[in-house]
Amino acid sequence: xxxxxxxxxxVVGGTAGIxxxxxxxxxxxxxxxxxxSRSSESIDSTADQIERMGRRTLRIVSDVCDxxxxxxxxxxxxxxxxxxxxxxxxxxxxxxIPTVDCPIELWQKIMNVNLNGTLxxxxxFGKTMIDAGYGRIVNxxxxxxxxxxxxxxxxxxxxxxxxxxxxxxxxxxxxxxxTVNAIAPGIIxxxxxxxxxxxxxxxxxxxxxPMARFGTVDEVSGAAVYFAAAESGFVTGxxxxxxxxxxxxxxxx
Numbered sequence: 458x459x460x461x462x463x464x465x466x467x468v469v470g471g472t473a474g475i476x477x478x479x480x481x482x483x484x485x486x487x488x489x490x491x492x493x494s495r496s497s498e499s500i501d502s503t504a505d506q507i508e509r510m511g512r513r514t515l516r517i518v519s520d521v522c523d524x525x526x527x528x529x530x531x532x533x534x535x536x537x538x539x540x541x542x543x544x545x546x547x548x549x550x551x552x553x554i555p556t557v558d559c560p561i562e563l564w565q566k567i568m569n570v571n572l573n574g575t576l577x578x579x580x581x582f583g584k585t586m587i588d589a590g591y592g593r594i595v596n597x598x599x600x601x602x603x604x605x606x607x608x609x610x611x612x613x614x615x616x617x618x619x620x621x622x623x624x625x626x627x628x629x630x631x632x633x634x635x636t637v638n639a640i641a642p643g644i645i646x647x648x649x650x651x652x653x654x655x656x657x658x659x660x661x662x663x664x665x666x667p668m669a670r671f672g673t674v675d676e677v678s679g680a681a682v683y684f685a686a687a688e689s690g691f692v693t694g695x696x697x698x699x700x701x702x703x704x705x706x707x708x709x710x
Contacts, residue, residue, distance in 0.1 A: 462487035465538040466685065467520060467530065469578050470548030472499035472645035475597060476672035479545050479681040481506065486682050488543065489513040491534050495520050513607050521548045521574025524581070531581050540589065544582040544686045546575045547597045551612040555655070556600070564611045571615035572622070579626055582605040583635060592635035595684045598696050602641050604703055620696050627694030636682045636693040645672045645698025667702030 461483060471480040471492030491514055492503040500516050507514040508566060517533055518704040519526040520534045534541055575596055586592025587618045600606070601613035602620040627637040644662045646654050653659060654671065663669060668682060678700050683689055684697075698704050 458688050459519075459682055460487050461543075461682070461685060464488040464542040464685070465534065465540050466490045466543035467534055467541060467582065468492045468545040468547060469519065469527075469530075469574075470494055470597075471545065472496060472503045474547075475642060475674050475677050476545070476547030477503055478678040479509075479547060482675070482678035482682050483543065483545075484510045485510040486686070487553075488685070489538060490514045491517065491530070493517050493519045493530055494548065501689060521570050523579060524577050527577050527581050531585065535585060541582055541585055542580060542591065543593045543595070544586075545595045545681060545685075546578050546599070549597065549616075550572055551609055553608045555608050557585065559611060564617060567611040568615050568618075568623075572618045573614065576622060577639070579622070583626065583630060586635045587630060587633040590634045592630075592633075593685045594626070594635065594637040595681050596630040596637070596639040598639040599641060599642040600610065600641055600698070600703060601701060602639075602696060603698070623696060624694045628637055631693055636684070636690065636692060638678060638689075639696045640680045640684070641696050641698040641700065642677045643672050643698065643703050645674060645677060647674070665706065666700070666704060667706050670701065672699060672701055703705075 466483045466488045470476040472494040475579040480490050489512050490507050497518050504516050517530050519530040582709045599616035599622050601616040622700045623637050623639040678698050680697050
C-alpha cells in the first residue's frame with residue numbers, strides 16, 4: 458500500500474523544512490519528485506538527494522508570486538515526465554507583528570505567498586489533472602487554520618483561507634478524479650520558527666501540547682504520502698491536523 462512508483466510529484470516550497478521532508482517521503486514511496494523554490498542552491502541540494510534515492514527529478518526555480526514561473530515549472534515537468542499526478546503546496550511566509558501596526562503591504566505580501574500562491578499552483582496544475590482524470594493535491598495549512606495565535610493575524614487569515622480553498626476545490630474537482638486535501642502541522646521546529654520555539658513562548662506551546670513535545674517534519678510527511686496515494690481516493694476536502702493533540706486539548710490561546 459501507498460506505493461507511488463510511476464507517479465510524478467511536484468512540491469512547491471519543497472527545498473526546506475516541511476516541504477523538503479515531504480519531497481523526500483514521496484521519493485521514498487517511489488515517486489519521481491520535482492522539488493522547487495526560489496533558491497537554486499537549495500533546489501540542487503534537494504535534487505541531489507532525490508537522485509541518490511534512485512528517483513528522477515528536475516532543477517527548476519519558481520516563485521509562487523510569479524504565475525509565469527509556475528507555468529514554466531508545470532510545462533517543463535509535463536514535458537519531461539509526461540504526467541503530473543501529485544501537487545504539494547508548501548511555500549509559506551509569516552511575520553510576527555501586532556496587527557494594529559501591520560502595514561497593508563506586509564499583509565498583502567503574506568496573503569500573496571500563502572493564499573494566492575496556493576491558488577495559482579492549484580489552477581495551473583489542477584487543469585492538467587482534471588484533463589487526465591486523476592490528481593492528488595496536498596496543501597499545507599496550519600493550526601492557524603483553526604485557532605488564533607498572538608500577533609500573526611495575516612498568517613492566520615491566509616491559512617484559514619487555504620483551508621476554505623482546499624474544501625472548495627475538493628467539491629469542484631471531485632467529479633474529475635482529483636482529490637484536494639490539506640495538512641495542518643502542529644508545532645514543528647523549522648528554520649522559520651526555531652528562534653521563537655527556543656524562547657519562553659516555545660516552552661508555553663509544549664505545555665499546551667498533550668504529547669508534551671514538538672513534532673518533527675518526518676511525522677508530517679507521512680500524512681502527505683497518505684493523501685498522495687491511490688488508497689486515499691475516497692478522501693477529499695479534509696484538513697488533517699498533525700499536532701500531538703493540540704487542537705483536541707481545548708486549551709485556548
